[in-house]
Amino acid sequence: MAETSIKASEYEALRxxxxxxxxxxxxVVMRGILFACAALSVAITAAIIWVLVSESWIFFKQVPLLAFLTDTHWTPVFTDAHYGILPLLTATFWAAGIAMAVATPLGLALSIYLSEFARPNLRETLKPILEMLAAVPTVVFGYFALLFLTPLARQFIPGLSGFNLLVPGFVMGIMILPYIVSISEDAMRAVPMSLREGAFALGMSRWRMSMTVIIPAAFSGVTAAFLLGFARAVGETMVVAIAAGQNPNLTADPREGAATITAYIVQMSLGDLPHGSLAYSTIFAAGLVLFLITLAFNVIGFFLRKRFREAY
Amino acid sequence: MSIDVPMGTSERAASAALVRKMRRQDVIFAVVGVIVLVLVMSLLMALVIDLVHDGIGRINYDFLTHFPSRRAARAGVFSAWVGTTLVMFVTAFLAAPLGIGAGLYLEEYAPKNIFSDIIEINVSNLAGVPSIIYGLLALGIFVYMLGMGPTILVGGMVLALLILPIVIVSTREAIRAVPSGLRESAYGVGCNKWQVMWNYVLPSARPGIITGVIVGLSRAIGETAPIITIGALTFIAFLPESPVQGTPPFVNFDWLQSPFTVMPIQMFNWISRPQPAFHVNAAATGVLLLAMTLAMNGVAIFIRYRLRRALKT
Structure with missing residues (x-):
């Protein structure tokens, strides 16, 4: 009895x-501060949505949504102003589509090669190099596209103009390649070894095994890699702003130049935009469209990626 | 008793042919893989070589100490590299504590509930938001709503927001790799949660965290679009107030309020001009930028490599 009371008093003293x-x-204070840091990321998303929606609201009060989606001309600063997003949207999808046409076969081949064929040593040296390449500033890729590849490509492709969608699309494809390869290779390597061993025991070659076992097993992860890569290409700015020209142009010919959504935003920001004018709110409306497109692809990519993580 | 499958010579030949076909497939694809690899690498080498070939001759002391000019031969990147340095300073100062804090919370504190899931989904979504959207965010909120104008502070803030997901993700990975025995022994000797974090978990995760911050900064240094969007000027012929002063109180924060330009914007500006002489300047700026990002990434890879070796032994 006496002992416990002493312990209790000691406990009180400690308390x-x-x-x-x-x-x-x-x-306790630090826990609160850390929570605030984490909650900040939600605040950033909320702020992005709020800014885009509230500024676009001003835009859509003056321009009907139907005209925005169906008008085939985008000339916000002309006296005869048209506000049709289609030219910007088609140019964006042309460039990103060409990027994917380049990145899909190369990315698949590279990630299968790295995950199934290459020796561990080679893989360990190549992965950091690929990561470094992902850090090359995009403006440098823009320089390369405009001043090196375009003059080169003009000798082989007739009718290619100085600003075009083809070359920046190609360069973007190379640019997003390290990113795509890194994610899809991760997905392929997450496939359990037993599946590979089973395939080999059936007498499959590495190639058959990659095609019939690895790709189906890693399918959601690989798809996620390409969706995320596409979202990158859609949101990529400097390459297209430099090499695709800044002229909104509804075209079915990627040899012509055309401004993408991102290039338009850059072009308008470079000029003097009076705050509160309709021209000012157009960049937010364009930004909102861009945000929605990339968000859709990112969300699908996120859930697919999560699925491959859970599967094994 | 062994299982002896009776095989005729024709069957033997057929299976040998099948094996040969399989082997051939493998060889063919291995060759295809190597070709793709070489193709991509040589394209990227072409990029580097072209840039260095065009620009290296232009890099000299004058180029680094001259302001931009109407005449290409007299123009330099002085204001641009000073601007880049100062903006990076702000970015690192903001992104590192915020990103590490958020990463630590998500990894060690976050309870399993809907709100934690929302934060998690949100972080991976932020990583996919195009950088130019961050520029619009800063333009709408920092520049106009808060009336801060296109200053170094705003430039640093927008880049900090941009690289926050990178820092958060790598912090989480680094913390996840800390063995749980370390935490348990620290709790065992009576540490409270924050003491465990501050004295044990964060120090052991330090190399991974630093790597993440450097990789994030190397991405920020090359970012152009958000800085253009907030309205940073392309022609700056003066330096911001020096952060260090000869007279007390020795430090000065006026530079935060200064207009600025950064190297990628300077490069973009020079590319957009028609005269080839400016393109040479752009290439020289590109070489400097490339050298900076590659050096930063090299340091990050070196730290990671040493970390991996330390974990092995």
């Missing part, structure tokens, strides 16, 4: 020890 008390207080 009231100012040093320990400060420590506990700090711990």
């Amino acid at each position: 009231n020890n100012p040093y320990l008390r400060r420590g506990r207080l700090l711990s």
